[in-house]
Amino acid sequence: MAGPVPEGGRDVRLDFFRGLSLIFIFIDHIPENFLSYFTVRSIAFNDAAEIFIFISGYTAALVYGRSLRQSGALLATAQIYRRVWQLYVAHIFLFVIFTAEVSYTLIAIQSPMYAEELGVGDFLQAPHIAIIRALLLDFQPPFLDILPLYIVLLGCFPPVLLALEKYPLVPVCVSAALYALTLARGWALHTYPADHTWFFNPLAWQFLFVIGASLGYAAVDEHHVSRVPTWLSRLAAVIAAGVAVISLSWTLHWVFDPFPPLLAKQLWNHTIDKTNLTPLRLISFLALAASVVHFVKRDNAFLEWRATRAIVVCGKHSLYVFCLGILLSVLGHFILTEFYGGIGTEIAVNLAGIALMIGAAALFEWFKAASRRPRHAAGPVPATPSE
């Protein structure tokens, strides 16, 4: 979620890949969407959520790290909490819309055939509790689970940032230990209703966020992404390529049964636990990220293409575009189920959603630029906050 423009020039790749992850999240959130064959999860064990959380950690450290250097710990912390507040408000906004949809849908169905499925509507029996639980981030309906994770991660970020300033390697070591213990001990955060847990376990996912933050903080000084040793880049590329081949073979197997799914019996079980960011997903993502950093330099020509710019703008206004994407996937699914028209309709719905996301991002971009421009001699109009 974009911050003030860095002095060393903005690394457009961050915006681009975050924008891309938002588009993937939109596509993947439409159930049974044919286009999700073409998102990152077809060629990796991870999906767009890892990209989003990693880049969020990276930019948080970059933006608030700079703020820490320039204005001190107190202001940096205050800025972080202003951001947490914005995320919280956005989450509650999405929750209200989601609740409206669920209430409407469940009351419209009313068929006893779906008694078990309607268990999800139990909260309609006790809305007074469900709403308080939602305000406490304790009740997370499906598809509304990334923002609570991000809120918790950012809420715990100030001490991490201060530690990064003094001892750059300590946070990632502590974080790795917490991740390992979480996996080994099966620690989880419980939610409402009592037998549910967080879909994204923050105790596991914090590791990816802190890895991103550690790298992002290093970039505060150097004005460029920390150099990855050549051997490490090569290793990462080999792993990413191997994962891509395996993952693609699984995807192809589902489309065309006789195609053999490579190593599925050995590996598949270890790739599904998204809740706890299973090590194979983490490794797959880190290898992919390191390869991308190696092969796509920050001055790569493709970052100037028109189509690329459109996605970059989405990444710059990621909070708004993210929320819009979540709403659009709900709406898109509704349209597809109500007016089913085959693959043509499906592609049209996807394209319309992406166009709306890009259009909204362009509008925010215009608004931000226009608000900054002083009008006449009346003095500058206060700029809208850029994060």
Next chain:
Amino acid sequence: MMRRVLLLLPGLAFVASLASGGEREHGAAPGRDCGVPRELVEDEPRLPGLAERLHAKQPVVITVIGGGSTAGAAAGGPANAYPHWLEAALRRRHPQAQITVINLGIARQTTEDMVQRFAAEIYPSRPNLVIWETGTVDAVRGTDIDDFTAALESGIAALREHNSEVMLVDMQYNSGTASVINFEPYLDALHQVADLHDVYLFRRFDIMRYWSAEGMFDFVDVSKENRAALAAEVYECLGENLAEAVDFAAQ
């Protein structure tokens, strides 16, 4: 992820039915067209043990374990649930064989809950085939996908150890519930497990979605009194197609 490609099927099947002039007639229950494209009913691994018994005209015991939709309360109870219609359809298809279908559906059980019941309720009757309908409650409760998969795999292994052949049935489809429950990871896992462990999978979700796309069962405009009758019709069609699947697997 396999499932997503099947979204194309209604469109493809429509074209195919135009071309062949009647791909869909199989699976038709008496008095109603329950037809679905063959691809939705036919799956890979066969059931040689069941085939042998049917062929030799020996008695066959099929146990169906599952949740509320197996119990059939929406249609007035087991007498109208799909296992009942499965039994009727199989008896019609194999008049000489002595076929018994046992219904062990209980509402609101997770996969793990059902596995716990195997020893007491399934093994003693030594079924030749166990049809296992599961996944709904896990998706609704958000069971850890790891735990769901592990329970499913242990259940399949245990049933096979007790000399039963296994068939899996996935969730029901309804456009409303599909938009508020995140079924996809559980469907994917169920289908993956079926594929990895060579289990015949009955694609109830896709079949019901096909019916929904074709506008076959209208739940919106049905009056309260007629809901149970409509549910019974859906179950009858499911039982008919399930019988088609069992027959296909037991060739």
